[in-house]
Structure formats: C-alpha cells, structure tokens
Amino acid sequence: MTTPTNLIRRRPGDPAPDLVVFLAFHASLRRDFARLAAALDGCPPHDARRRALIDEHTAFMLRALHHHHTGEDEDIWPLLRALVPEAGPVLDRLEADHQEMDTVIDRLSAPGRPAADQAGDLRRLHELLDAHLALEESEVVPLIAEHVGPAWWDEAGRKVTKGHGRDLPMVAAWTLDAADPGAREHILATAPLIMRVLYRLSWRRAYERRVDQIFG
Numbered sequence: 001m002t003t004p005t006n007l008i009r010r011r012p013g014d015p016a017p018d019l020v021v022f023l024a025f026h027a028s029l030r031r032d033f034a035r036l037a038a039a040l041d042g043c044p045p046h047d048a049r050r051r052a053l054i055d056e057h058t059a060f061m062l063r064a065l066h067h068h069h070t071g072e073d074e075d076i077w078p079l080l081r082a083l084v085p086e087a088g089p090v091l092d093r094l095e096a097d098h099q100e101m102d103t104v105i106d107r108l109s110a111p112g113r114p115a116a117d118q119a120g121d122l123r124r125l126h127e128l129l130d131a132h133l134a135l136e137e138s139e140v141v142p143l144i145a146e147h148v149g150p151a152w153w154d155e156a157g158r159k160v161t162k163g164h165g166r167d168l169p170m171v172a173a174w175t176l177d178a179a180d181p182g183a184r185e186h187i188l189a190t191a192p193l194i195m196r197v198l199y200r201l202s203w204r205r206a207y208e209r210r211v212d213q214i215f216g
Contacts, residue, residue: 007151008151010147018150018154026136028178030130034122037122062109063167072098083148087143093135170206172195172203177211
C-alpha cells in the first residue's frame with residue numbers, strides 16, 4: 001500500500017471510507033452458498049451439464065471468497081491492529097474463523113464429490129460465513145468507518161478489484177445483483193466509466209445467463 005502516512009488514519013473532517021461495495025460483497029456471500037446447496041439438491045443425477053455449471057460457479061465463488069479473506073488478513077486487519085490495538089481479540093476471532101472456513105473450502109474444492117456431501121459443506125460454509133460476517137459488521141466495520149482514512153480504503157479497493165483478474169466481470173455483476181437498490185445505484189454512480197459501460201453491455205448479461213442456467 002502506497003498511501004501517504006498522514007492519510008492512513010482518518011483525520012477530523014475527513015469523510016468516512018466508502019464501505020458500500022464491501023458490504024454489498026458480504027450480501028453476495030451471505031446469499032449464494034445456500035442457493036448453490038439448494039441447486040445441488042434439485043439437480044437430477046443424470047444432468048451432468050447442470051452439475052458442471054454448479055461446480056464452476058462454486059469454484060468462482062470460492063476464489064472470490066479467498067481473495068476477500070486474503071485482503072482482510074494481509075491489509076485490513078494489520079492496519080486496524082495498528083490503529084485500534086484494543087480490537088486485537090475480535091480480529092483474532094475473525095482470523096480464526098477464516099482458518100475454520102478454509103477447512104470446508106478445501107473439501108468443497110475437491111473434484112468429483114457426491115452431490116449430497118457437496119451440498120452439506122455448502123450449507124456449513126453458509127452458516128460459518130453468516131456468523132462471521134455478523135461479527136465483522138457489528139464490531140469491525142464501525143472501527144473501519146471511524147479510524148481508516150478514505151484514501152487508504154480507496155487504494156485497498158483498487159488493489160482488490162485488480163486482484164480478481166479474469167473473475168472481475170462476474171464478481172462485479174454478482175455483487176450488484178445482491179446489493180439493495182440504493183447500494184446498486186451508489187456503486188454504479190461511483191464506479192469507473194469503463195466498468196459501468198462494460199457492465200451494461202456484457203457483464204450483466206453473462207451473469208444473468210449463468211444464474212438462469214444454475215438456479216432457473
């Protein structure tokens with residue numbers, strides 16, 4: 001991170017960091033692992049094509065989740081430990097949650113698993129994520145809003161966006177799909193012009209085709 005030192009901590013009079021995309025991404029995570037489990041339950045054993053699509057979307061979501069957790073563990077949590085030392089215990093808990101989820105993610109990433117086993121682990125990951133995100137949003141998000149400078153947060157967001165690589169079109173459309181109308185309007189209004197154009201011309205349609213094929 002290259003943000004000047006004097007802009008890392010939020011200063012009096014600074015706007016709060018823009019957390020709308022961060023929280024909309026959380027909404028996507030909260031929704032879709034359980035939906036994938038239900039899709040697996042409803043997938044006929046002989047429908048190899050639909051099972052392959054479900055597995056492909058699961059792999060995409062696991063990559064997005066891993067990238068999100070990596071950004072927290074490598075950038076956000078260390079900064080908060082420096083800015084708000086008393087937050088150490090809750091950050092320890094969140095990091096432990098990441099490790100517990102990694103065990104389930106490893107199982108979900110294995111190829112050729114029975115549908116029932118895969119669906120069970122998707123539901124387990126949903127439960128772990130729901131509790132984890134509830135703690136994060138109640139205890140840590142307010143600390144980010146109070147202590148982290150908007151310039152640092154914006155730079156961190158650009159790093160995360162770039163890090164999605166080829167998954168970015170699907171991540172963007174997936175996040176916007178789960179966002180509430182106000183958040184969606186805000187994200188589209190503040191995103192770079194090229195991303196808004198690509199979303200409207202192709203990203204949204206590609207995402208909607210995949211969702212229709214998987215969830216009906």
